[in-house]
Amino acid sequence: MRDMRIRSIVATILEAPTIRRHKLSNTEIAHQGFVLVRVLLENGVTGIGEASTLGGPRWAEESVESIQAVIEKYLAPALADQNAMMFEANAVRMSKAATRNFAAKAAVESALFDAVGRTLDLPASALLGGQVRDRIGVIWALASGDSGQELEEAREKLRLRQHKEFKIKLGFNAPDADVRRLQHLRAGLGDDVRLIVDVNQAWTEALCLRLFPALEELGVALIEQPVPASQRDAMARVASRTRIPLLIDEAAFTNTELASVASHACGSVYSLKLVKSGGLLELKRAAGIAQAFGIELYGGCLLESSIGAAAHMAVFSTLPKLEWGSEHFGPRILVDDLVAAPLVFEDFEIHVPSGPGLGMILDEDKVRFMARKAGSK
Ligand code: MUC
Ligand code: MG
The missing domain is CATH 3.30.390.10 (Enolase-like, N-terminal domain)
Known part of the structure; x- marks a missing residue:
């Protein structure tokens, strides 16, 4: 052995x-x-x-x-x-x-x-320092672009106690249509449901300045990567002009990039992803670097199956702080997962697997x- x-x-x-x-x-x-x-x-x-x-x-x-x-x-x-x-x-x-x-x-x-x-x-988490949490909150993403369908989908997730926080993907519609979509969701879901938006780099600085007041009015909790990843100065300027914290995603892959966007004050929350860090150890170091800059942590995803999600859970479970929980809804958006027993989603949280290794069986x-x-x- x-x-x-x-x-x-x-x-x-x-x-x-x-x-x-x-x-x-x-x-x-x-x-x-x-x-x-x-x-x-x-x-x-x-x-x-x-x-x-x-x-x-x-x-x-x-x-x-x-x-x-x-x-x-x-x-x-x-x-x-x-x-x-x-x-x-x-x-x-x-x-x-x-x-x-x-x-x-x-x-x-x-x-x-x-x-x-x-x-x-x-479990892999034991090799990464050991767990400080065995359940992690999980956000769901609304991304069909049809606000009627999205409202139904969100209500169903709430009813099933699977997700109570939602990330709305923006930037593929005309900007004003995106704002109307958000208004529809806010009106239908009420004021207590946390809404996050992810623009995936689609807006200019000028558009951000025009639209952010409407997002503030709608009580949006976080704005993820509103401007192109390479436009650090623009991101820092829009970050300084809104009450909503900016979530750094595509702007920082490596830990050097993370330190750079942090010192540029591009945002105050960082999305942790294996696809950006390149490994579990480096992902854990990313969390440490973000924290050293006073940046809060968000457990990001790229719509992984239970296998990729479990690798993230192994790391996330060992982090002293994970202020925004995670968005590993990936296993649930697949028609079929790749494993015999998928990750357990219950009461708005994912259970961190406890079996050996990643705890998943193909x-x-x-x-x-x-x-x-x-x-x-
Ligand atoms: C991203 O940009 O965050 C994660 C969830 C989702 O809907 O898109 C991905 C990528
Ligand atoms: Mg993103």
């Missing part, structure tokens, strides 16, 4: 349909593209990890095709025969083999934590069904 050298790493592209169309300012999806990573150790244990994308290389520059190629051609050879438990050394090896490519590296590192956790019969039939067939695009 003790021989934790890495024997093989295999990456498979999966296509998982969603229960409805999910719109963002710069893309729209009806299925999720994942790369499933399997790491086999010399002791016979297999660990699993997942890379998530959103609409091909749209949300970020990585696509399922690039992730699979980088893992198989560069990351797997760099880790061959290495001890899986040497997490930091393995992360250094991956960084030397490929710059950025964060989703690919995070998926491999997730699988290493899973494999080592299974070998030692410990459903091989579903994986076969969702695997991209040879020759298809």
Whole structure:
């Protein structure tokens, strides 16, 4: 059992349909593209990890095709025969083999934590410092663009006690139509329901200045990434002119970028994501850096299945503070999850899995069904 050298790493592209169309300012999806990573150790244990994308290389520059190629051609050879438990050394090896490519590296590192956790019969969170919480609040995203449908969807989530806070995706409609959509949701849901908006970089500074007063009036709790990620000065200026805290998302992937947007005062909350940090250890460091700047933490997602969500939960459960909870609704937007027993959602929270590794067991039939067939695009 003790021989934790890495024997093989295999990456498979999966296509998982969603229960409805999910719109963002710069893309729209009806299925999720994942790369499933399997790491086999010399002791016979297999660990699993997942890379998530959103609409091909749209949300970020990585696509399922690039992730699979980088893992198989560069990351797997760099880790061959290495001890899986040497997490930091393995992360250094991956960084030397490929710059950025964060989703690919995070998926491999997730699988290493899973494999080592299974070998030692410990949850991944124990290898990351141990849990300070075993349940995490979970936000749901409204993103069809049809406010009537969105109101029904939100009411159903409240009724089922699955979600009581909502993130509304903006920026794919005309700005005034977005404001009317929000007014409709606020009127239908009442004043006590927390509403967050995510503009996914779609607005200019001028548009922000024009629209933010209406968002303030509607009691919006957070505004996520309103302007393009590269426009740090503009983001800092709009942040200083609204009472609503700005949530930094695409503007900071690496921890150096995070320190830079923090010192630019671009926002006061940071969205933690494996797809940006490139690994569980680095994600945990991102939380520390944000906190050192006085920035609050939000558990971000990229519509992962229960596998990717469980990797995030392993880290989030160990953070001393996670002021805004998480948005890992991904498993619930899939027609079918990839695992035998999906993450448990109950009373507006996700239970942090307690089984060894990531605590998830693949459903091989579903994986076969969702695997991209040879020759298809
Ligand atoms: C993002 O930009 O936050 C997460 C939830 C969602 O609806 O979109 C993603 C990406
Ligand atoms: Mg976002």
